[in-house]
Amino acid sequence: MATLLTEVNSVLGIEIGTINTRAVLFDVVEESYQFIAAGIAPTTCGEPQFDAMPGVISAIQKLQDITGRFLLDLNQKLIIPSHGGVEGVDKLLLTLSYGPDLDVATFGLLNDISLEAANRLARTAPVRIVDCFGINDRRSFQHQMDALLKARPNVLIFAGGSDRGATKSIMRMAQWIASALQIIPAEDRPKFLYCGNRSMSRRVKELMEKVTSVQITNNIRPEIETEDLNQASLDLSQLIVKEKIDNTNGLERIATYCSDKPMLTGNAMQRVVRFLGKQYDPAHGVLSIDLGSAHTTVAYATSTKSSFFSLPIGSGFGLENALKQSRIADFEKWLPEVLPESQVATYLWQKTLFPASLPVTQDDLNIELALAHHLIIMAMRELENRQELRSRNFEPILVGGSALTHTATPWQTLMALLNGIQPVGITPLVMDKHGILSLLGAAGRTNSLMPVQVLESTAFINLATVVTVHSKARPGTAILNARLQTQSGKVVETTLEQGNMARLPLAFGESGLLFLDPLKKIMIADIEIGKEPIRVKGGVCGLVFDARGRPLLLPADGELRRNLFWKWSNQITE
Amino acid sequence: MQYPVTQINPHVKFRRNRILPISGTVLVRVGQKVSPSEILAESSVPTRHILIDVFRALALKNMMEAEKVINRQVGELLETHDIIAETGGLFSRVIRTPMPGKVVSIKNGQVLLEVESRKVVVQSGLNGQVVEILQDRGAVVETSGTLIQGVWGNGAIGYGPFVTDPAGIEKELTSAALNITARGAVVAASWCESEESLLMAAELPLGGLILGSMSPRLIPYALKQNFPVILLEGFGRIPINEEAKLALLENMQREISLNAQKRDPYSGTHPEISISLPEESAPEKTSCELQTGQKVRVHTSTQTGQTGVLTALNPGKTSLPNGIKTDSASILFKNNEKAIVPLSNFDIIQVEN
Numbered sequence: 001m002a003t004l005l006t007e008v009n010s011v012l013g014i015e016i017g018t019i020n021t022r023a024v025l026f027d028v029v030e031e032s033y034q035f036i037a038a039g040i041a042p043t044t045c046g047e048p049q050f051d052a053m054p055g056v057i058s059a060i061q062k063l064q065d066i067t068g069r070f071l072l073d074l075n076q077k078l079i080i081p082s083h084g085g086v087e088g089v090d091k092l093l094l095t096l097s098y099g100p101d102l103d104v105a106t107f108g109l110l111n112d113i114s115l116e117a118a119n120r121l122a123r124t125a126p127v128r129i130v131d132c133f134g135i136n137d138r139r140s141f142q143h144q145m146d147a148l149l150k151a152r153p154n155v156l157i158f159a160g161g162s163d164r165g166a167t168k169s170i171m172r173m174a175q176w177i178a179s180a181l182q183i184i185p186a187e188d189r190p191k192f193l194y195c196g197n198r199s200m201s202r203r204v205k206e207l208m209e210k211v212t213s214v215q216i217t218n219n220i221r222p223e224i225e226t227e228d229l230n231q232a233s234l235d236l237s238q239l240i241v242k243e244k245i246d247n248t249n250g251l252e253r254i255a256t257y258c259s260d261k262p263m264l265t266g267n268a269m270q271r272v273v274r275f276l277g278k279q280y281d282p283a284h285g286v287l288s289i290d291l292g293s294a295h296t297t298v299a300y301a302t303s304t305k306s307s308f309f310s311l312p313i314g315s316g317f318g319l320e321n322a323l324k325q326s327r328i329a330d331f332e333k334w335l336p337e338v339l340p341e342s343q344v345a346t347y348l349w350q351k352t353l354f355p356a357s358l359p360v361t362q363d364d365l366n367i368e369l370a371l372a373h374h375l376i377i378m379a380m381r382e383l384e385n386r387q388e389l390r391s392r393n394f395e396p397i398l399v400g401g402s403a404l405t406h407t408a409t410p411w412q413t414l415m416a417l418l419n420g421i422q423p424v425g426i427t428p429l430v431m432d433k434h435g436i437l438s439l440l441g442a443a444g445r446t447n448s449l450m451p452v453q454v455l456e457s458t459a460f461i462n463l464a465t466v467v468t469v470h471s472k473a474r475p476g477t478a479i480l481n482a483r484l485q486t487q488s489g490k491v492v493e494t495t496l497e498q499g500n501m502a503r504l505p506l507a508f509g510e511s512g513l514l515f516l517d518p519l520k521k522i523m524i525a526d527i528e529i530g531k532e533p534i535r536v537k538g539g540v541c542g543l544v545f546d547a548r549g550r551p552l553l554l555p556a557d558g559e560l561r562r563n564l565f566w567k568w569s570n571q572i573t574e
Numbered sequence: 575m576q577y578p579v580t581q582i583n584p585h586v587k588f589r590r591n592r593i594l595p596i597s598g599t600v601l602v603r604v605g606q607k608v609s610p611s612e613i614l615a616e617s618s619v620p621t622r623h624i625l626i627d628v629f630r631a632l633a634l635k636n637m638m639e640a641e642k643v644i645n646r647q648v649g650e651l652l653e654t655h656d657i658i659a660e661t662g663g664l665f666s667r668v669i670r671t672p673m674p675g676k677v678v679s680i681k682n683g684q685v686l687l688e689v690e691s692r693k694v695v696v697q698s699g700l701n702g703q704v705v706e707i708l709q710d711r712g713a714v715v716e717t718s719g720t721l722i723q724g725v726w727g728n729g730a731i732g733y734g735p736f737v738t739d740p741a742g743i744e745k746e747l748t749s750a751a752l753n754i755t756a757r758g759a760v761v762a763a764s765w766c767e768s769e770e771s772l773l774m775a776a777e778l779p780l781g782g783l784i785l786g787s788m789s790p791r792l793i794p795y796a797l798k799q800n801f802p803v804i805l806l807e808g809f810g811r812i813p814i815n816e817e818a819k820l821a822l823l824e825n826m827q828r829e830i831s832l833n834a835q836k837r838d839p840y841s842g843t844h845p846e847i848s849i850s851l852p853e854e855s856a857p858e859k860t861s862c863e864l865q866t867g868q869k870v871r872v873h874t875s876t877q878t879g880q881t882g883v884l885t886a887l888n889p890g891k892t893s894l895p896n897g898i899k900t901d902s903a904s905i906l907f908k909n910n911e912k913a914i915v916p917l918s919n920f921d922i923i924q925v926e927n
Contacts, residue, residue, distance in 0.1 A: 041575070042575070044576070046839045046840050046842065047578050047839060047842035047860075047861075048576055048577070048578040048579070048842070048860045048861030049576050049861065050842065054575070054576065058575055099840070100840045141625050142622070142623045142624050142625050145623050145625075145686075146620075146621060146622050146623055149619070149620055149621070149623075150619075150621065152595075175682070179679055179681060179686065182678075182679060183620060183623075183678050183679065183686075183688075185596065185597055187597070188596055188597075317839075342789070345790050345791070345809075346789075346790060346809050346810040348790075349790035349793075349808075349809040350808045350809050350810065350873075350874060350878070351874075353725045353726060353808050353809075353837065353873070354725075354808075354873050354874055354918075354919070355839075356918045357873065357874035357875075357916075357918050357919050358874070358894070358898060358900055358916045358918050358919060359875070359894075359896060359898065360874070360875035360876065360894050360895060360896065360898075360915075360916065360919065361875060361876065361895055361896055362895065362896045364875055364896065365896040365897075365898070406898075407898060409897065
């Protein structure tokens with residue numbers, strides 16, 4: 001029998017993705033919140049039904065079938081609040097990633113400062129930046145106006161001025177935006193988000209309200225040296241959520257049942273990562289990568305700062321964008337078998353037409369895994385470009401998206417993550433198999449207990465703990481003896497060679513003590529390698545050692561490269 | 575659970591909404607017969623403006639003074655050298671329009687002229703009859719006949735007589751196969767792998783091109799063409815599926831309309847081939863439950879482009895050759911081969927009305 005921790009016990013989370021809708025049930029078991037089960041059904045927001053409701057009901061019905069708990073009444077209405085803890089739920093949450101990207105135009109004063117900050121803010125949401133305007137724009141006023149009218153954005157983001165900074169330039173720019181908007185028919189005008197100098201908020205609002213709907217948020221650059229996107233990102237996401245609710249049948253009905261405002265999946269995910277960033281070792285960062293069908297979302301946080309962005313590249317709906325930014329060779333180089341370039345290109349382009357399709361043959365699966373490798377590399381490149389990444393020393397790395405959590409085997413996912421992210425130090429890799437990370441973020445707004453307790457449970461699957469060993473020894477030289485003593489007292493050993501990988505068995509849920517005996521001069525990030533053992537946690541793939549070097553350099557010769565892939569794959573699966 | 579039905583239907587009655595992206599003028603009326611290229615509604619989008627700063631140009635003391643000397647109203651159409659502002663007095667100074675335009679705003683001593691605009695139109699895309707007017711936005715067109723939905727289109731609209739014979743529709747499109755008799759006509763072929771063939775088709779030019787598939791390398795070439803290109807199966811070397819082939823060949827020499835609009839799952843638009851026929855048909859069914867006996871077409875992996883009949887919805891999860899476990903169905907293909915195909919890898923192409 002569930003024990004009442006707060007007035008809310010059972011929580012149903014709905015995540016409406018581009019391909020699938022998930023219904024996830026959390027409840028109190030033995031005095032703490034636990035993930036109970038998830039039901040998945042195809043999203044029905046698009047053709048042929050153009051209504052989110054059937055997909056949501058179908059996902060809840062699947063959840064009912066799994067749990068045996070009635071969540072819907074005879075009229076298929078959600079039972080909320082619950083009846084005696086056996087029927088229905090106490091709380092409903094909704095996160096959204098479905099829907100076409102909105103077009104955004106950004107405005108700022110200085111290109112390198114406020115305009116760049118406005119662009120970074122825009123990239124925290126699933127939007128397309130269609131044009132950018134700064135005071136140093138070389139285009140004439142007329143050309144800028146023509147460009148804005150041509151771009152026809154849905155949202156304008158205006159940043160500029162620190163809180164005690166520029167005022168005249170802000171008003172001048174606001175005036176030209178207002179003039180330009182007046183030319184557009186009232187019903188087609190974009191919404192306006194102001195995130196500049198707070199002392200100008202009232203005047204900007206008064207001016208812009210005459211022409212369009214206005215949202216004022218925190219200054220994203222309150223001081224010249226400080227950038228804070230958090231509140232503005234949430235406000236931008238709420239603006240986008242509203243747009244999605246207005247333009248997708250059924251969402252309004254679901255939202256009325258929700259105990260809290262629906263959130264964008266990415267923002268909800270970031271909330272959890274920021275929380276985790278404060279809990280873990282401040283020297284390391286927490287990294288989360290969600291490889292979705294339409295977007296690849298990355299959140300990174302340390303105890304003091306965080307970074308978050310959503311790239312319009314993905315394994316299905318976002319694949320066309322990924323292909324346009326890449327060469328086929330970028331995917332091909334990760335294939336473990338020789339496949340003609342035309343076969344790779346044809347498979348990937350066909351997938352752009354049928355984003356929900358599944359790979360059937362081993363060749364198809366290899367291409368999809370090569371795609372996953374490249375998407376992770378693109379995401380990491382973007383994270384590095386932001387210059388907020390202290391190092392690739394992460395603890396932990398959380399990974400989501402069905403391309404990695406459902407399509408691939410744990411070993412394939414592990415290799416894609418190691419090759420794509422190339423972490424250093426000792427890194428726990430954690431898989432969000434049930435797609436619950438964002439729902440925990442959404443829950444955390446009003447119930448901080450639930451995400452904490454579920455994160456500590458077995459709802460997330462530890463894929464492996466990876467020890468990355470750096471050495472300048474020649475390839476093939478033995479560099480480290482590693483001995484693992486498991487909780488049960490079992491002792492296993494391995495010798496790691498430079499350029500290779502190795503594995504020791506340590507099951508998911510188990511922990512052990514790792515004794516390292518260097519045979520050559522080695523480094524494991526900032527870890528002091530001495531006589532003291534290191535406590536490590538097990539995973540589906542066990543404890544994995546990676547001595548392939550950073551950055552990972554692959555031979556240009558295809559055959560040599562493929563041989564290496566086979567060798568490494570055998571070393572971690574043996 | 576409702577699944578979308580891809581129309582490969584020789585006899586069907588269907589309606590299509592044709593809508594402008596912005597408000598405009600509707601040019602047709604209910605009951606009017608329309609051809610594929612007929613413009614149903616049009617609008618104008620301003621593309622170029624010039625700003626005339628009266629305050630600065632005349633070196634006036636304040637904005638009030640500037641507003642006084644501007645003797646034009648918003649909405650006025652001006653010709654080149656028309657006077658916009660005039661100081662008056664003995665030594666009057668004037669500002670004239672540098673080119674024809676429309677006054678769209680007068681503010682802060684500045685006059686904004688719209689000097690160029692682009693026409694935006696929405697075409698019918700099919701032979702049919704207007705059955706409803708969508709105020710200021712467009713119209714609904716209805717027709718009966720053959721409807722075949724494609725999976726990729728290059729964005730163009732066109733029409734012409736369908737001239738491909740049963741032998742030609744089985745072959746690859748080569749430049750040698752395109753001769754002067756194909757000028758203005760709609761041609762179908764199994765696939766296309768060379769840009770020369772597309773360039774030859776453009777030189778004639780064709781009225782439209784229907785392909786089973788094409789090399790993804792040709793996407794940029796196909797997008798540049800003014801005539802419509804529609805792929806029925808996708809990318810690679812996949813011939814036109816049997817059902818579509820039969821439906822096309824039934825309509826030899828008939829006028830065929832191609833609306834090669836981009837496929838958009840969010841809005842539900844598909845590239846479409848339509849042939850208006852005089853007889854009445856049953857209305858289009860756009861979705862249905864998955865059931866045995868339905869005609870389906872595989873779109874991914876080894877059997878891509880093959881059509882068959884759904885013989886069973888398999889219980890539980892099926893293990894695919896690569897180890898993935900998923901929901902699947904059994905399909906009996908036309909050549910009597912059977913296969914187990916993931917539910918996400920085929921579409922329903924025909925249902926009993």
